[in-house]
Amino acid sequence: MIYDKAKSVSRAGTLSLTSPLGRPARGARAARKTTGPGGDSVGLRAVQEQRKQEDETRGYSTGSDEVECCSKCSCFETMTLRAINFNDLANSKFPGKVWNEVPIADQVELLRDALKARIYVIDPHSTYMRLWDFILVFCLVYTALVTPYEIAFIPDRDSILLVINRLVDIVFIKDMIMQFFMKVERNTRQGKIWVRDRRKVALLYVKTWFLIDLASVLPYDDFTDLLQESADGIQSVKILRTIRVLRLVKLLRILKASRMVKRWENRIALKSTSLYLIKFAVLIILSCHWMACVWGFLGLLEGSMLKCKEELLRDGDPDGLMAANPDAYYFFEERTGDAYNPSQWFGDSWVVRWAAGRAANSPTNPCDTGNVYIAALYWSVMTMTSVGYGDVLPYTPAEYLVCTSCMMISSIVWAYIIGAACAVMSKMDPELSEFERRIDDFNAMAHDQDLPGHIRWRGREFIREQRFHMHYLRNIDAWEGLGADLRGTVARQMASHYINHIWFFKGTKAQFREDCAKNFVPMFYERREVIEKPQQLNVVERGAVGRLGRILVPWGYWGEDMLIRMAMLRQDSSAMALTYTEIMSLSRDSLSHVLLDFPEEQMRFRKAATLMALFAVAKIYRVELSADAEERDPHNRWIHDVFETARKVGLEDDGTWSAFPPFKDVERRLD
Incomplete structure (x- = not known):
């Protein structure tokens, strides 16, 4: 909106002002063309009637009649019609208001x-x-870490576990049962839709994740326990320990993490680079842990010729091994040399060979599964990172085969991670990379x-x-690709x-304010650089x-007088940047364009x-009054007329200033 020079002062004593920013609003122009005798806009009433008819044909109503509204989207074969009274609906939350008086957002x-589905579905x-996902995360972490370790290193079932x-x-x-009641998001040609029909939800689940989830919850523990009761002999024990590997099917539960990440991807505020690094760290940890469990499981399965101290205590030490060497932690059951000298043992696995390199009374012994796991983890990390092996080496054909497979898999994983x-x-800080490139180019x-x-x-x-x-320009580029409404909201928040x-x-x-914020243009100035920004805020x-x-x-801001059309009434003085300065500028033309869509803001x-x-x-008027008559600018005669007219318009019978309430304040400030 702009104050325009009065081409003439009306006889009634009013100022001649143009429309906001010198141009009438589009809505105002249309309304003036169709204004009836009573002052109402005939065109506006016609448009409202037309929209009302269109809304009624689509199933909407603003009156008190009940209409049938669809409660489900177009992806359903069957549709449930629901009678909704819009005025009653509005009155339920906003007492005393009808539907038309309720804001659109409400x-x-x-x-x-x-329109929420009456049949129970889970959002x-x-x-x-959200709370349930936290429980699932804990269970997934437990499954990924504890289950492989339990299978490999805990032969007897622990009561706590x-x-x-x-x-x-x-x-x-x-969670598997809940999937039959959880609505599903689907991508269609019409965009993303929610499937709420329970029959369709169940059918989609059966076709996708049901078999995987079912396989992960089968009671493999009970199955191996039943077989163990009838097992006898070392070979039978080996077979049963091998069957326990079936419990690794429970690791299929980890696939649930992909569904959880999909639900949480819009709530995670971490940078994508940070998420990738977290994913790489998790991949390394799980790969090393799982390889350690496989390697330890194989070593303990092959090296069944060891007698541990706890086992001898339980069996009564029939061979008198503990009596001869009470400080030893473990003994070889079928020895070819000295039973108390591990260097003379010839075992069947890397575990026995690893134990043979130490004294029998060493705390690092294969009877402690924790020590075996640490040694296996040491081997898996060396395999993953291609560092090379130390004293943990394969000895049996099965170990060579597993070791070769682990090296092939870990090399692929490690190459991918690197x-x-x-x-x-390299993309973690693109601003730093761009800055360094500009410095080098300069x-x-x-x-x-x-x-x-x-x-x-x-x-x-x-450049520095x-x-x-x-950085600010990159922030602007980040929200430029958003939708119009969201882009305006982000721009208003930033401004x-x-x-x-x-x-x-x-x-x-x-x-x-959103539309205005989108039109602010950032500019950067060097120290002591002159800033020429006429007709701009x-x-x-x-x-x-x-x-x-x-x-x-x-x-701080200047140039707010760009609202005034006359150049002589504006202070288009230049400014100077005292330091390196960033300026946000809104031009007069941009503001004029925005105001065309907001008649209320125009006023x-x-x-x-x-x-x-x-x-x-008033400033010019006081300068003119202080000067001699012959020194006054004849082109400013209209200012005297406007000033006097303004005084006449604003002064009422009671001596107050209504049309221009701040007029006295203006005079006081100019004193």
């Missing part, structure tokens, strides 16, 4: 609640599912052109200080710290600016422009 929420994004395993099984069985991690790390150019040292110093300093400006300080933006609509984002004897720091800005124009006119 209408959407009311309709969403009214995967509900609060309950048995209870925990049953609880974990119950959690996964419950390559992907390098790619991620240094090369300065060297080729043989620039003086002080110019090189200025150039490098400018401009990093903040480039809120300075746009809310400008007095004529206070109290305006959020949508208007300028806000200091960073740095300091000097203008007309004032120092403007962040969130607000029209008043603001009138007030600022009155300030400017």
